[in-house]
Amino acid sequence: MSSLDILARDPGSRGRAGLLTTAHGKVRTPAFVPLATKATVKGLLSHEVAELGYDMVLGNTFHLFLDPGDERIAGFGGLHDFMGWQQPIITDSGGFQVFSMGHGTVASEIKGTSAQGTNRLGKIYAIEERGVRFRSYLDGSEKFLGPEESMRIQANLGSDIALVFDECTPFHVERGYTEASTERTHRWLERCLAWHGEHGDPAQLIYGISQGGVYEDLRKQSTEVIAASGTPGIAIGGSLGAEKAQMYEVVDWATSVLGGEHETKPRHLLGIGEIDDLVRGVELGIDTFDCAMPTRLGRHGVALVCDPEKRWRVDLTAGRFKDDHAPIMEGCPCPACALGLSRGYIRYLAHARELTGMRLLTLHNLAFVQRVMADLRAAILAGTLPETARHLRAGGAPGTTP
């Protein structure tokens, strides 16, 4: 039985709205999943994240493995109890972070960011069939992550959805490397499923990860292999291309082979969250998305606003906002804008790196993305996805869609 109830479909695309059932409750899909990398959505309390309308957060296997340690978290009853969040949690496999250390600029290529949370102390010693030996960025000690270790860590974390351990292949490598790497990821998938079958909690949903880079045959083949493996869900990862158009093409290839018997398997798109990407992703049949963008931008003074020309972003640290009495975004119903604070004040706080400013913009940005997702879901249920997608793409305010 599938964990995803599809409640409605957009007749003109692969878009669908549903309810994803997990051990800690349901996720209304399509949904964005905020990052709780280190057991917290940075600056927010768990109940605030729920009050924004989010059903699920994403915890980071790599970071939590290194500190405080997955066994320690298990001692606290798992990640839900540890961080005081009793709704669904998805955990990544750690593959993306561990390979980011070795592939250098992978992270920045794929996600438009610098390497996440790692520093010069962290580096890969060896990538082997068994897994990856690397140096901890925290204390320089040698660590090992492979398929079984990743599954064991995610079992200790007790996440509702676990991702299999994969190699996130970088953009710049040639087809030969991508092919070999994808095949290894498939072998690792089998080992993840074997470990979980023997030791795991049957209530934890395992998502395979489609690799194959930007090569149509490899990408489709990988997605088919994942789907045929029997994992209850499918994540799309790895190199999604250098530009948005190519990324959409790659996602299209992946979801194109997920019809028929695989139709009701939930699909997660890894690390993608810009507003136009969310709209297109939903049309391409994605159910859940995660991305550091809304929270990270908020911590750096950038607010999400209705401006497609500027990728829906405004950098409030700019000097021109010093005397701006307007709110972050006119008419915005978010908890930050509701306080009636001015852009001038937020600009000052953000420029001075004040915690309160980071918190206010994190709230605003997550509220913005949540309204976009709620609009898309409501539109699919109402049969009006094309109008809503057009409205949002044109810079229409979320929450006011026709």
Added chain:
Amino acid sequence: MSSLDILARDPGSRGRAGLLTTAHGKVRTPAFVPLATKATVKGLLSHEVAELGYDMVLGNTFHLFLDPGDERIAGFGGLHDFMGWQQPIITDSGGFQVFSMGHGTVASEIKGTSAQGTNRLGKIYAIEERGVRFRSYLDGSEKFLGPEESMRIQANLGSDIALVFDECTPFHVERGYTEASTERTHRWLERCLAWHGEHGDPAQLIYGISQGGVYEDLRKQSTEVIAASGTPGIAIGGSLGAEKAQMYEVVDWATSVLGGEHETKPRHLLGIGEIDDLVRGVELGIDTFDCAMPTRLGRHGVALVCDPEKRWRVDLTAGRFKDDHAPIMEGCPCPACALGLSRGYIRYLAHARELTGMRLLTLHNLAFVQRVMADLRAAILAGTLPETARHLRAGGAPGTTP
């Protein structure tokens, strides 16, 4: 007419409980005043500070003058509107910060901290009768602060209580320097009052600042000069000694000369806020206190708890808390402890420098201090200050006093 209504007195000490009336409402005294140095209590929203039970916050003239600028804040309708806090605000004069740059270790000597918010870029060019020329720590530009400038800035900020511009004399200087400096502070007081009389808002209460260092005659004389000047309130500043016993003696000298016609002038003790100091300060007749301690400690992983041996502090970043399932403080009713999060989790967040950890400990620490102040006030009103003071000094939990 005085701004302070004294509602009750402790018969065995100078302690009194009252209501301090300002242009933005009343402050229940004795009271602790959290720092909103850069127009925010770091990490908290204004309504959260009010919900903790605080009636007043302290804004920083020096920092707000440099950025975003007092005229800019005036353009936003003043500091209350700028930061969204409609209750009373007290602003310091900028004297402490500007002289800290020149006196080197003054701040650490007096307040037990390193220089606040300044760096190598900031330095004093000259201390003159007119005021102080210095280099901005933000951009290296030359700035000037003197009595008139400080009053003008505080008028622009629109604070309910403004402090006169004073030289905060360091601990290590000899009597001769302290005497000369104190006399200059008195001349500056006259200029502050003259500026305020001509240009200021009569609703803004001006507090003179008692200097005189650790010399009994100078301290008493300075306090008498301030009281005789007609300022509606009196702050006790400057060097209060190297140890707590000496600090109590200095405060005792100051409040000993504030009887009779000066009795109903509100008294503020600058930069003091440890739990035993608050208890002793209240007994010595102090009405309001400000201190960076509760909020700064919270940002560095330190929680206030009922442990006089350890100065009411526990450093939760210590390794021994890694597996601690207990809350920050057993039985604590604060908003952070009410979430049911463990010391192990808070330890992890604090150690990882996560914003959420800073926020939770800031909440806990400010709630702790507020309960101490509420207990002291209730005790004076009930005629039981000695019992309450004994209970708190012995490490009794605030909020459970007899």
